[in-house]
Each structure stands twice: as structure tokens, then as C-alpha cells.
Amino acid sequence: MEYQKFVATIIDLKNKDLEFREILIAAKKLGEGYNAEMEVLHNQNAAVLNEIIDKIGYPTIDKVGKEASEAAWLVIQHAISKPEFMKKCLKLLVKAVNENKASEINLAYLTDRIAVFEDKPQLYGTQFDWDENGLLSPNTFDDFESVNQRRKRIGLNSLEEQTENIRTRAQNENQFPPEDLEIRKFEIYEWKKRVGWII
Structure with a gap:
């Protein structure tokens, strides 16, 4: 499978996440509980990444490169309103780490x-x-x-x-x-x- 076509999408998800985080920091609103707009963004990102994972498996370094693999992890880490998605990714990440294809x-x-x-x-x-x-x-x-x-x-x-x-x-x-x-x-x-x- 051609994994490279997913790289830009994964990195874009991370960038959207971090850009909105900067907006909250500038507005001094980052520490005020879980921002509703941020939760929507995290859920949207998780949905897109979940579709990619269903196609290619966990986005390991050997598949999508270090930057996109790190970006995927950040999206997963922030998908806190999606317990099943996070648990699914944990299992896949354990396997990837055991195969030396992801970060411990x-x-x-x-x-x-x-x-x-x-x-x-x-x-x-x-x-x-x-x-x-x-x-x-x-x-x-x-x-x-x-x-x-x-x-x-x-x-x-x-x-x-x-x-x-x-x-x-x-x-x-x-x-x-x-x-x-x-x-x-x-x-x-x-x-x-x-x-x-x-x-």
C-alpha cells in the first residue's frame, strides 16, 4: 500500500490541534476545563485518523515517517472523549513498540x-x-x-x-x-x- 498519501493529512490534523491550542493560550483559556470547541476538534481529528488506521494500521515510523507518526500519536493522545479509539490505538502501539517501529x-x-x-x-x-x-x-x-x-x-x-x-x-x-x-x-x-x- 502507498502510505505516503496519508502523511500530509496526519500532519495537518496535528497542526490544527496545536494552532487552536495556541489560540486558547493567547486568550488565557487553556486551563479552564476542557474547551468545548477543542473537544469537537479532537473528536473530528480522531475520526479522520481512525479511518486512516483502519486502512494502514498504526501509523508507524516505517510507514509514514517520524513526523507523521509523532503527529498521529498526538492526535490519539488528545482524543480523550473517545475511550474505545484510544484503547484500540494502545493495543496497536504496544505491538508497534514490540516490533521497534514506534516510540516507547x-x-x-x-x-x-x-x-x-x-x-x-x-x-x-x-x-x-x-x-x-x-x-x-x-x-x-x-x-x-x-x-x-x-x-x-x-x-x-x-x-x-x-x-x-x-x-x-x-x-x-x-x-x-x-x-x-x-x-x-x-x-x-x-x-x-x-x-x-x-x-
């Missing part, structure tokens, strides 16, 4: 993201949210030492360094903690039910 770091991030949405401890500490002190902190993880060992094994920095980087980035992107953390938690719970993370 990307697999770590997707594994953690799905774990967080399923209220399970993350393995690599890649996912963060606001805590009761108004700071971005890692979502629940299994064991601090084990997390850092796993991170080191796949080439990630320590969880301490990642935490510092995430907090600095949020500050630079005009992200602020929610005014009411309990309301935010309730909204996340209701959203998880609505999209199917919680049955």
Missing part, C-alpha cells in the same frame, strides 16, 4: 493517560493535574522509585524534573488552578461518565 515514550504517555481516565495508578508519572495546593502534580502513580526507574529505562527525565518542567510550562502558558477544585473534580467525573470512561 509515546507508549508510556498513552498508557498513563488511559490509566488516569480509568482511575488506575499510572506507571510513568506523565499525567498531571491541579492539586489542593494549587500546583500541578502527577496524578496517582504506583510507586515513586519504580516510576523513576521506568522513566529512566525509556529515556525520560526524573519525576522531580518533570514536575518542575510542567509547572514552568503551565505558568508560561497562562494556566491557573481552578477556583474550586471540588467543582472541577465533579465536572471531570461527569465528563468521564458522558464519554464512556466510567460505565
Whole structure:
């Protein structure tokens, strides 16, 4: 199959995502929950990518090149309102990583993201949210030492360094903690039910 014809489409999906994110950053709205327009865009991108995956399988580096493979991963990572799509892609990404055709770091991030949405401890500490002190902190993880060992094994920095980087980035992107953390938690719970993370 001619995979190259899908490359531009996949990269375009990523670009649309990041361009809209920049608009939200400029408007100081990135941290205000899950923006409705962004959710629509993420769902549209997921639908297009899902069609491509049904035709060519996971967009591995050997099929579409590094840039498009990374772009596909970002679209999957942001398709948070599509649990079945994300889980389907996780299985395909596990296989691709086992065949040395995709990034182990990307697999770590997707594994953690799905774990967080399923209220399970993350393995690599890649996912963060606001805590009761108004700071971005890692979502629940299994064991601090084990997390850092796993991170080191796949080439990630320590969880301490990642935490510092995430907090600095949020500050630079005009992200602020929610005014009411309990309301935010309730909204996340209701959203998880609505999209199917919680049955």
C-alpha cells in the first residue's frame, strides 16, 4: 500500500490541534476545563485518523515517517472523549513498540493517560493535574522509585524534573488552578461518565 498519501493529512490534523491550542493560550483559556470547541476538534481529528488506521494500521515510523507518526500519536493522545479509539490505538502501539517501529515514550504517555481516565495508578508519572495546593502534580502513580526507574529505562527525565518542567510550562502558558477544585473534580467525573470512561 502507498502510505505516503496519508502523511500530509496526519500532519495537518496535528497542526490544527496545536494552532487552536495556541489560540486558547493567547486568550488565557487553556486551563479552564476542557474547551468545548477543542473537544469537537479532537473528536473530528480522531475520526479522520481512525479511518486512516483502519486502512494502514498504526501509523508507524516505517510507514509514514517520524513526523507523521509523532503527529498521529498526538492526535490519539488528545482524543480523550473517545475511550474505545484510544484503547484500540494502545493495543496497536504496544505491538508497534514490540516490533521497534514506534516510540516507547509515546507508549508510556498513552498508557498513563488511559490509566488516569480509568482511575488506575499510572506507571510513568506523565499525567498531571491541579492539586489542593494549587500546583500541578502527577496524578496517582504506583510507586515513586519504580516510576523513576521506568522513566529512566525509556529515556525520560526524573519525576522531580518533570514536575518542575510542567509547572514552568503551565505558568508560561497562562494556566491557573481552578477556583474550586471540588467543582472541577465533579465536572471531570461527569465528563468521564458522558464519554464512556466510567460505565
